[in-house]
Amino acid sequence: MTIGGPRGGGQSRLQMPCLGKMERMIVSMQDPDMGIKMRNQRLLITVIPHAMTGNDIVEWLIQKYGISEEESLHLGNLIVRHGYIYPLRDPRSLVLRADESPYRFQTPYFWTSTKWPATELDYAIYLAKKNIRKQGDLIEHEKDNYNLLHKRINHTWDFVVMQAREQLRAAKQRRKGDRIVIDCQEQAYWLVNRPPPGAPNVLEQGPERRNCHTTRVQLAKNMDYYKREIEYCRKAMARTRVKSSICLEGYLKFNEQYVPHDPIMSGCLPSNPWITDDTTYWAMNAPTVTTPTKLRVERWGFNFSELLMDPLGRAQLLEFLKKEFSAENLSFWEACEELRYGEQSRINEIVDSIYQQFLAPGATRWVNIDSKTMERTLEGIKTPHRYVMDDAQMHIYMLMKKDSYPRFLKSELYRNLLAEAVIPPETKKRVFPFMRKQRHSSPSPALLLPAGDTEAKGEEKSRSPAAVPEEES
Amino acid sequence: GIPWPPAEMAWQEVSLFAVHQVAERVEALGQFVMKTRRTLKGHGNKVLCMDWCKDKRRIVSSSQDGKVIVWDSFTTNKEHAVTMPCTWVMACAYAPSGCAIACGGLDNKCSVYPLTFDKNENMAAKKKSVAMHTNYLSACSFTNSDMQILTASGDGTCALWDVESGQLLQSFHGHGADVLCLDLAPSETGNTFVSGGCDKKAMVWDMRSGQCIQSFETHDSDINSVRYYPSGDAFASGSDDATCRLYDLRADREVAIYSKESIIFGASSVDFSLSGRLLFAGYNDYTINVWDVLKGSRVSILFGHENRVSTLRVSPDGTAFCSGSWDHTLRIWA
Numbered sequence: 001m002t003i004g005g006p007r008g009g010g011q012s013r014l015q016m017p018c019l020g021k022m023e024r025m026i027v028s029m030q031d032p033d034m035g036i037k038m039r040n041q042r043l044l045i046t047v048i049p050h051a052m053t054g055n056d057i058v059e060w061l062i063q064k065y066g067i068s069e070e071e072s073l074h075l076g077n078l079i080v081r082h083g084y085i086y087p088l089r090d091p092r093s094l095v096l097r098a099d100e101s102p103y104r105f106q107t108p109y110f111w112t113s114t115k116w117p118a119t120e121l122d123y124a125i126y127l128a129k130k131n132i133r134k135q136g137d138l139i140e141h142e143k144d145n146y147n148l149l150h151k152r153i154n155h156t157w158d159f160v161v162m163q164a165r166e167q168l169r170a171a172k173q174r175r176k177g178d179r180i181v182i183d184c185q186e187q188a189y190w191l192v193n194r195p196p197p198g199a200p201n202v203l204e205q206g207p208e209r210r211n212c213h214t215t216r217v218q219l220a221k222n223m224d225y226y227k228r229e230i231e232y233c234r235k236a237m238a239r240t241r242v243k244s245s246i247c248l249e250g251y252l253k254f255n256e257q258y259v260p261h262d263p264i265m266s267g268c269l270p271s272n273p274w275i276t277d278d279t280t281y282w283a284m285n286a287p288t289v290t291t292p293t294k295l296r297v298e299r300w301g302f303n304f305s306e307l308l309m310d311p312l313g314r315a316q317l318l319e320f321l322k323k324e325f326s327a328e329n330l331s332f333w334e335a336c337e338e339l340r341y342g343e344q345s346r347i348n349e350i351v352d353s354i355y356q357q358f359l360a361p362g363a364t365r366w367v368n369i370d371s372k373t374m375e376r377t378l379e380g381i382k383t384p385h386r387y388v389m390d391d392a393q394m395h396i397y398m399l400m401k402k403d404s405y406p407r408f409l410k411s412e413l414y415r416n417l418l419a420e421a422v423i424p425p426e427t428k429k430r431v432f433p434f435m436r437k438q439r440h441s442s443p444s445p446a447l448l449l450p451a452g453d454t455e456a457k458g459e460e461k462s463r464s465p466a467a468v469p470e471e472e473s
Numbered sequence: 474g475i476p477w478p479p480a481e482m483a484w485q486e487v488s489l490f491a492v493h494q495v496a497e498r499v500e501a502l503g504q505f506v507m508k509t510r511r512t513l514k515g516h517g518n519k520v521l522c523m524d525w526c527k528d529k530r531r532i533v534s535s536s537q538d539g540k541v542i543v544w545d546s547f548t549t550n551k552e553h554a555v556t557m558p559c560t561w562v563m564a565c566a567y568a569p570s571g572c573a574i575a576c577g578g579l580d581n582k583c584s585v586y587p588l589t590f591d592k593n594e595n596m597a598a599k600k601k602s603v604a605m606h607t608n609y610l611s612a613c614s615f616t617n618s619d620m621q622i623l624t625a626s627g628d629g630t631c632a633l634w635d636v637e638s639g640q641l642l643q644s645f646h647g648h649g650a651d652v653l654c655l656d657l658a659p660s661e662t663g664n665t666f667v668s669g670g671c672d673k674k675a676m677v678w679d680m681r682s683g684q685c686i687q688s689f690e691t692h693d694s695d696i697n698s699v700r701y702y703p704s705g706d707a708f709a710s711g712s713d714d715a716t717c718r719l720y721d722l723r724a725d726r727e728v729a730i731y732s733k734e735s736i737i738f739g740a741s742s743v744d745f746s747l748s749g750r751l752l753f754a755g756y757n758d759y760t761i762n763v764w765d766v767l768k769g770s771r772v773s774i775l776f777g778h779e780n781r782v783s784t785l786r787v788s789p790d791g792t793a794f795c796s797g798s799w800d801h802t803l804r805i806w807a
Binding site for chain 1: 502507526529530547571579589627650651685694703704713726748749751760767774776794
């Protein structure tokens, strides 16, 4: 735990819009009409005014936000941990208890957003006061910090001690009740800003954002930039926007189609592996199985993409296209994908291969593209790049989607698949629910060789790979 | 989004999902129960990012102390571990083949590590340095293959890289501040992605031309997370302004806000259930809120983590989701 505290200074405040919201919550909690009813709380023999119980806080949050007790306690705890409410009893523990424990609102002077970041000097003065009052008997981490600070800002130590003495003297003038309250307020503030080791640091932020203007890639506002902006705005204005009602229909339709396939919404058969430890569901829905499930085969009927993206579906599509003598379309599409997502160094090679196989006059697997697209593509491959086949690929994709796919869905092949598809029976509830099923490991994809060797190697390495010891980079 | 609202649009209601329209057409959600089914312990510090393997059970996670771990989260076994030379590894991704992972953070780079089980091989030895930014790496994702990576950075740009050569294929300029997140579109023609940043903007990009296609600016604070709706017609965002929002690409505007007065901490990470009916969002108040995407209401709140939830992803087959937290653990929920 560094003395310096959280990094970032004023910058960090921007990263915590939650503080402003928490403060508004605190203010409404103190509203004379709708806020928490405050009363005097007894702390041993002293009476502390304007206090409330943990229960009061939890109840108020439940009423105000319509949330459960669990959520209310959670939220209340966060408020306390951020130092906006502090406990009077056991003030070293910033925890909200849903009982008669007394709490108070932190004075805005000490609000995290007001007094941030806490300075070393302030912390030194605080520790010095404690040190004097307790005659050297500080808690361990405070003692460590005290010594560290003493070393670090030794040159101002006289000032520190002087301030500490002055503040203690002023405090003695106050009533006991006030003194207790001010001590608690101060302590709560420091618990938030210098949490003891092991306690969560609520002020901790991730790496600073918006901090490196020098390393920011500056947008050169030159001619090109403005040309692009004009183009963007022109396109934006010309774009056809779909009507809300049509968009809504889209969501409703998608929802209706897919909810039965959503394991979290509708469960899955035979059972969800994460819940029952039974991996049958995964085995039955593996990329290649002999008999796919009914849900899976049905899904191929939703849209062409579903069929194409499922390896099993794609294989069935290929079978169908072979029957129609248009299998080269799918192969062409796959080759174009390989180009689009392949290594930069292989572009020329892949483009050439595609040309030879699919586009060259007399090619063995010649694809039927319209002449305009063909002309453009042939011209384009003179200077090959990874998107050179885009137009041709799109053309063939649309052909498969608009032409072959509807026929596929009506075909005997597909109807047979549907008829033969299985609906797994639900896993019967185990007789002894307390005995957990053994969780078997599966071969890592990193072990499997490309298609062909897959099964052989997979079986060989079906034992769980031993945990590999950590390697330094 | 619409650069400025023309007069005839002024009458449109803010939310697409007018309650009366949706309520009668969509079934109510029943009792919703999700529990932690696995807890992955092993990181010695804040977990910052995670990603699923296509095999639906393995995951990669990265943390503040530089550790990157690959787990079989079903058995909770750790299968690989590597320590990066930098701290705050804020981004990590699993390659589509399952044979490699990518990660980066305060080193301003994105590196790819092939996964090996060979005990004689040091995983770090085969490390490939792919992306180079001038500020921290906040997000990375492989495209449809192991050979291309898309990155987002604190330097305000996104970039597409060729893994093998480390060559920059395309860069995306337009954000006015740090880019914090990105997501690739699931569209069948696979050519766009969305990014979110500290300029409160979500921007949709054409991967081929590097141009921004659409942009949306309705959040009040940094956008920490963006995720496409499964149909690809919309995307959700999570922000430090404590709200999540849904933006429709065809209507070209925000169509729903997911917020509650009692939720005041930022949403750090969002993802949809398989059907897109549910939106899971992890927050800086240690909780996960589950939203009914169509009705706009909160379905459930999940407690369990003891510090910020920093990352959240639904598994590839939608059977569970994984959350990672500053409390050093990852949890699988189902």
